[in-house]
Amino acid sequence: MTTNGAHQAHQHTARQHTITALVMDHPGVLNRVASMFRRRGFNIASLAVGASEIPGQSRMTFVVNGDDATVEQVTKQLRKIIEVVKVTDLSQEDIVARELALVKVKTPSADSRAEVIQIVELFRAKVIDVGADTVTIEITGDENKIASIMTLLKGFGVVEVMRTGRVAMSRGRKAPVRAAAGSAKAKASKA
Amino acid sequence: MKRTGAQIVCESLQAEGVDIIFGILGGAILPLYQTLPQYPKLKHILVRHEQCAAHAADGYSRVTGKVGVCWATSGPGATNLVTGLANAMMDSVPMVAITGQVPRSAIGKDAFQETDVTGVTLPVTKHNYLVMDAKDLAHTIKEAFYIARSGRPGPVLIDIPKDVLQEEADYVYPESVTLPGYVPHLTGNPAQIKRAAKLIAEAHRPVIIAGHGVIISRAYAELKELAEKAQIPVITTLLGISGFPEDHVLSLGMPGMHGMAYANIAIDRSDLVIGIGMRFDDRVVGRVKDFAPRAKIIHIDIDPAEIDKNVKTTVPLVGDVKRVLSALNKQLAPQNRLDWVREVDQVKREHPSHLISDTNKVLPQYVVRQIWEATKGDAIIVTGVGQHQMWAAQHFFYTKPASFVTSGGLGTMGFEVPAAIGAKLGKPKETVWAICGDGGFQMTLQELATIAEHKIDIKFAIFNNGFHGMVRQWQELFYNKDYVATQFFNPDFVKLADAYGIAGFRVTDKAGVRATIDQAMAVRGPVLIDFVVEPEENVYPMIPAGTSVGEMIEAPLPGLHLVDSKDAST
Numbered sequence: 001m002t003t004n005g006a007h008q009a010h011q012h013t014a015r016q017h018t019i020t021a022l023v024m025d026h027p028g029v030l031n032r033v034a035s036m037f038r039r040r041g042f043n044i045a046s047l048a049v050g051a052s053e054i055p056g057q058s059r060m061t062f063v064v065n066g067d068d069a070t071v072e073q074v075t076k077q078l079r080k081i082i083e084v085v086k087v088t089d090l091s092q093e094d095i096v097a098r099e100l101a102l103v104k105v106k107t108p109s110a111d112s113r114a115e116v117i118q119i120v121e122l123f124r125a126k127v128i129d130v131g132a133d134t135v136t137i138e139i140t141g142d143e144n145k146i147a148s149i150m151t152l153l154k155g156f157g158v159v160e161v162m163r164t165g166r167v168a169m170s171r172g173r174k175a176p177v178r179a180a181a182g183s184a185k186a187k188a189s190k191a
Numbered sequence: 192m193k194r195t196g197a198q199i200v201c202e203s204l205q206a207e208g209v210d211i212i213f214g215i216l217g218g219a220i221l222p223l224y225q226t227l228p229q230y231p232k233l234k235h236i237l238v239r240h241e242q243c244a245a246h247a248a249d250g251y252s253r254v255t256g257k258v259g260v261c262w263a264t265s266g267p268g269a270t271n272l273v274t275g276l277a278n279a280m281m282d283s284v285p286m287v288a289i290t291g292q293v294p295r296s297a298i299g300k301d302a303f304q305e306t307d308v309t310g311v312t313l314p315v316t317k318h319n320y321l322v323m324d325a326k327d328l329a330h331t332i333k334e335a336f337y338i339a340r341s342g343r344p345g346p347v348l349i350d351i352p353k354d355v356l357q358e359e360a361d362y363v364y365p366e367s368v369t370l371p372g373y374v375p376h377l378t379g380n381p382a383q384i385k386r387a388a389k390l391i392a393e394a395h396r397p398v399i400i401a402g403h404g405v406i407i408s409r410a411y412a413e414l415k416e417l418a419e420k421a422q423i424p425v426i427t428t429l430l431g432i433s434g435f436p437e438d439h440v441l442s443l444g445m446p447g448m449h450g451m452a453y454a455n456i457a458i459d460r461s462d463l464v465i466g467i468g469m470r471f472d473d474r475v476v477g478r479v480k481d482f483a484p485r486a487k488i489i490h491i492d493i494d495p496a497e498i499d500k501n502v503k504t505t506v507p508l509v510g511d512v513k514r515v516l517s518a519l520n521k522q523l524a525p526q527n528r529l530d531w532v533r534e535v536d537q538v539k540r541e542h543p544s545h546l547i548s549d550t551n552k553v554l555p556q557y558v559v560r561q562i563w564e565a566t567k568g569d570a571i572i573v574t575g576v577g578q579h580q581m582w583a584a585q586h587f588f589y590t591k592p593a594s595f596v597t598s599g600g601l602g603t604m605g606f607e608v609p610a611a612i613g614a615k616l617g618k619p620k621e622t623v624w625a626i627c628g629d630g631g632f633q634m635t636l637q638e639l640a641t642i643a644e645h646k647i648d649i650k651f652a653i654f655n656n657g658f659h660g661m662v663r664q665w666q667e668l669f670y671n672k673d674y675v676a677t678q679f680f681n682p683d684f685v686k687l688a689d690a691y692g693i694a695g696f697r698v699t700d701k702a703g704v705r706a707t708i709d710q711a712m713a714v715r716g717p718v719l720i721d722f723v724v725e726p727e728e729n730v731y732p733m734i735p736a737g738t739s740v741g742e743m744i745e746a747p748l749p750g751l752h753l754v755d756s757k758d759a760s761t
Contacts, residue, residue: 023372024371024372027321028309028310028313028321031310031313032313035313035314036314039314069499072499073496073499073500076495076496076498077496079495079496080494080496081372082317082318082338082370082372082373083372084372085371085372086372
């Protein structure tokens with residue numbers, strides 16, 4: 001029941017939402033999406049873009065911090081972009097989510113290198129490059145796993161970090177978010 | 192068949208039923224201009240500033256319901272369109288804007304008159320395109336018109352490099368468009384329609400707040416049926432004005448910051464607000480938590496993103512207003528709400544905001560009322576933004592659909608001059624009055640040349656108070672009368688009209704108001720009247736920004752004798 005001045009958007013506490021969007025592979029589409037976030041004052045915690053299983057369409061994964069009402073606005077405003085085909089808020093779903101990070105760590109001595117390699121094995125990460133006094137590590141996992149290994153590596157001295165941002169999809173056999181091209185063929189008639 | 196890019200543009204515009212284009216030429220768009228003589232059905236109106244090409248297309252669209260078309264050259268021509276695009280975007284006006292661009296090989300090189308036009312216009316268009324191949328022109332134009340006019344309408348821009356206009360391609364105008372990411376919701380959800388009907392049946396004190404969507408959707412009959420069948424008072428937002436006849440017993444005028452006191456009080460007392468094709472804008476709602484505190488809310492809008500954006504809705508109904516109302520009306524049994532209608536009528540008598548002070552001064556409100564009487568309400572009124580706009584909204588009684596053309600969301604001063612051009616050319620048989628502020632008029636008055644050149648029959652009423660009046664009012668009320676930069680020098684508007692070969696009159700006393708309006712109406716062709724009005728008159732009622740009906744400042748002040756010239760004349 002909406003009574004006594006309850007028309008204000010619900011003020012839930014902010015939490016993290018994962019949203020995916022299927023977009024047309026057109027020049028400038030990332031600009032359109034980013035511009036919408038910026039001008040409406042929505043913050044993107046992370047953004048990952050890549051090819052999808054549909055030719056000519058890419059999939060974006062956003063992590064957005066905000067209350068439910070804000071995130072609902074984000075998804076609605078995303079849907080309004082002509083080149084955005086489909087938007088799914090995965091926040092309520094059981095999802096698998098991964099991020100990839102590359103971390104370059106100082107290893108001036110053989111001892112420190114051995115210690116770092118031990119940590120890498122513990123986290124099932126990978127050493128992908130070894131320099132004279134650095135090693136570069138590849139870690140895949142959720143944000144917690146990456147945060148944990150980062151805490152441990154900090155003591156050695158982190159030279160550079162590169163993270164992809166989260167990519168996510170729902171678990172199980174559920175069909176991917178898809179709107180096959182041509183299914184929404186609109187009959188354009190004269191006004 | 193082979194056509195040049197410029198020919199494809201013209202053929203496509205013809206296929207879309209375009210009959211008029213507002214624009215200014217320049218280097219990058221020249222191939223299009225040089226092709227225009229091959230297409231005599233496309234009438235071109237050369238304006239004097241590209242901003243006015245967009246506003247003229249906007250005014251044309253609002254009165255005809257068709258997609259307005261404007262074009263401009265690259266660089267400064269295109270950037271000058273931006274205000275007009277933003278205006279159309281805010282007010283959901285269908286428009287297609289075409290801009291010339293530097294040749295493909297020069298893009299990105301900071302070439303002469305190069306601007307990233309798709310980048311610049313991205314946030315102020317519904318969609319935009321840069322067409323890099325002549326073979327893409329026809330389907331792009333087809334898409335642009337479809338996107339502009341469907342769903343929640345808006346402006347679409349097409350940027351075309353000069354050499355794309357010159358190269359040849361095969362031309363076939365497509366039958367349909369394929370836009371997987373764009374499927375407007377047109378029909379309301381039947382379950383929600385049932386819920387809405389139930390809420391309406393249960394309500395004791397419902398009000399309708401009707402907005403621009405009613406006019407865009409041409410849902411006049413459906414709105415009237417709903418109001419009459421369920422006996423619900425109808426309030427129309429600034430852009431909803433003329434969507435419901437203001438001589439109707441259920442009409443309550445405009446709500447919000449400068450709305451009728453009785454409209455705002457009715458909303459405050461209501462137990463159900465039915466928002467139809469409107470977006471609960473801050474000028475309507477004021478302080479959100481005090482808006483309609485006892486009411487549930489049904490929100491009907493074609494744009495899902497408007498639902499729950501500003502106020503929390505009890506029943507959302509996404510769809511085209513005409514279709515949704517038509518389905519809703521079928522679910523409703525006739526209802527009797529005489530007590531509520533009588534109560535609202537009583538409020539109207541106690542708070543007669545539509546009355547005008549009886550004084551010998553030249554009150555701007557009186558000028559509006561006299562234009563209403565002289566035209567018998569049978570006119571299209573076009574306004575800019577500010578005090579004159581509010582008075583035109585309050586004191587003219589609109590009974591003809593789509594007869595009030597104003598800049599709402601963006602609040603673009605100077606809109607009235609070019610928009611009146613578009614309105615008159617769109618509806619040549621209608622009487623068009625442009626009610627202008629002296630400040631805004633000077634932002635677009637160069638279009639008097641366009642008007643004189645084409646002898647466009649527009650009557651201009653300039654409210655000359657020597658102030659940016661609305662801002663002065665805020666300074667008076669909220670900045671202790673500290674009139675910083677609001678008072679300004681005006682030219683002699685009558686001599687100005689004369690310089691353009693336009694008939695000009697000046698009115699300085701009350702007796703001259705009606706006589707001069709009648710005189711202007713007798714002239715065939717454009718006329719400008721300089722009404723030297725009471726300089727420090729305020730717009731009332733007023734609910735200051737961010738407050739609510741409890742803080743409404745009502746006027747006129749006690750002791751002033753009021754005259755209802757609406758009653759006196761009928």
